[in-house]
């Protein structure tokens with residue numbers, strides 16, 4: 001092979017890689033059909049087309065390369081697969097696609113344990129079927145269906161059974177499931193709140209054990225799930241359960257972390273919606289009484305003159321509070337900033353976190369999406385000082401500086417977690433510090449420190465005598481710390 005031929009071939013590889021990096025799917029497909037051997041080629045950078053598409057979030061290109069049978073397990077000079085790269089850059093849909101594989105292959109992918117990238121409380125076990133919430137006839141039929149599953153809540157705690165003899169939940173907590181006959185009296189009570197959670201997702205339709213008749217089309221519908229919150233005495237409610245060791249856990253922050261991933265997702269959904277009902281019994285706009293609608297996903301004001309009945313108002317729907325939670329990395333790349341609140345168990349440090357705030361009067365440098373304004377209005381209206389929601393990045397910078405005095409530069413989203421105490425969405429980020437002096441706000445944080453990577457590894461993997469402890473694996477704080485430790489610094 002002459003040097004000229006070689007460079008032509010190299011040039012073709014670089015063109016192919018460039019198309020993948022830019023997300024140019026037609027170009028990727030054309031080149032592949034002309035030269036199929038391009039599929040797994042590495043360029044000068046040591047990256048394959050799959051890695052570049054995964055890096056830049058080009059889902060369609062990744063999908064096409066995978067469908068052509070490309071090698072998902074090849075690694076770059078930092079030993080990262082395309083899966084690792086997608087995960088690092090927060091392209092979860094791509095890491096899910098690359099991680100979705102049979103059990104045999106999953107072993108091969110480094111760090112490919114899917115439960116690691118999916119945070120606790122995030123699994124969508126049920127199909128919410130939100131379109132059915134307005135279908136009263138369907139919802140009523142489902143309520144009396146013998147296959148329907150009911151979960152009972154008292155004071156926002158679900159009834160659970162525990163395998164521990166003393167009733168203390170030791171990691172094997174299960175939701176108590178009820179059928180219509182066991183709860184139909186509760187459904188008649190005026191104080192009862194009923195929330196439609198969704199229907200089971202069928203993995204294997206042929207293995208159904210449903211006793212309900214097929215629908216007109218002959219398709220058996222999967223069982224529906226509802227959550228019931230009632231004012232009946234907890235001790236009375238417990239008598240309805242035939243299982244042993246039933247209880248309503250008393251300490252949500254601890255006890256709600258003991259379900260398997262499937263049930264944790266259902267609990268998060270049910271508890272957040274029920275918590276909203278418990279706090280919004282009256283109309284936030286005019287103070288009148290409200291009625292439940294849409295399968296428990298709406299409260300409408302009973303005052304016919306209320307403003308909330310005109311148009312769509314967010315006060316009528318369950319609320320979610322966004323919270324940023326961030327692992328701040330030292331400019332040297334080898335230490336991270338962790339803090340502790342007074343209420344934490346002794347020796348525990350965690351990521352800093354804080355509520356995203358509405359309205360930010362900082363001067364903004366990026367463009368806004370604005371409502372259309374009359375062109376004769378002053379320029380001030382086009383570059384408004386009007387309050388607008390804080391961005392995730394701004395909230396990260398503000399909270400870190402407020403709580404620790406450390407200034408933050410780049411911010412990168414990693415993953416998020418519904419946190420049903422009562423209804424937060426924890427938005428997990430990595431952030432890089434641009435100053436290192438710590439000055440804690442003692443109202444919020446008792447202490448904050450830079451921890452060297454090795455000390456963090458000792459804590460994470462419970463090495464000999466760790467200097468501090470971190471929150472349990474079910475928290476996104478734990479997962480962010482783990483993510484940083486697992487990540488190579490040269491990406």
Ligand SMILES: NC(=O)C1=CN([C@@H]2O[C@H](COP(=O)(O)OP(=O)(O)OC[C@H]3O[C@@H](n4cnc5c(N)ncnc54)[C@H](O)[C@@H]3O)[C@@H](O)[C@H]2O)C=CC1
Nearest residue numbers: 321323325350353354355419421424426444475476477478
């Ligand atoms: N899943 C996880 O790994 C973690 C979850 N969290 C959750 O994040 C949440 C926020 O973290 P913080 O450091 O407490 O926030 P923060 O730093 O913003 O301070 C909380 C204070 O902000 C005020 N505040 C502003 N907006 C609020 C709102 N919508 N609801 C309640 N208080 C509001 C209150 O005065 C409150 O005391 C906590 O509720 C906690 O449950 C916190 C750390 C780890």
Ligand SMILES: [Mg+2]
Nearest residue numbers: 352353354444
């Ligand atoms: Mg905070």
Ligand SMILES: [Mg+2]
Nearest residue numbers: 354399403444
């Ligand atoms: Mg704060």
Ligand SMILES: [Mg+2]
Nearest residue numbers: 353354355399
């Ligand atoms: Mg705050």
Ligand SMILES: [Zn+2]
Nearest residue numbers: 283286301306
């Ligand atoms: Zn009202």
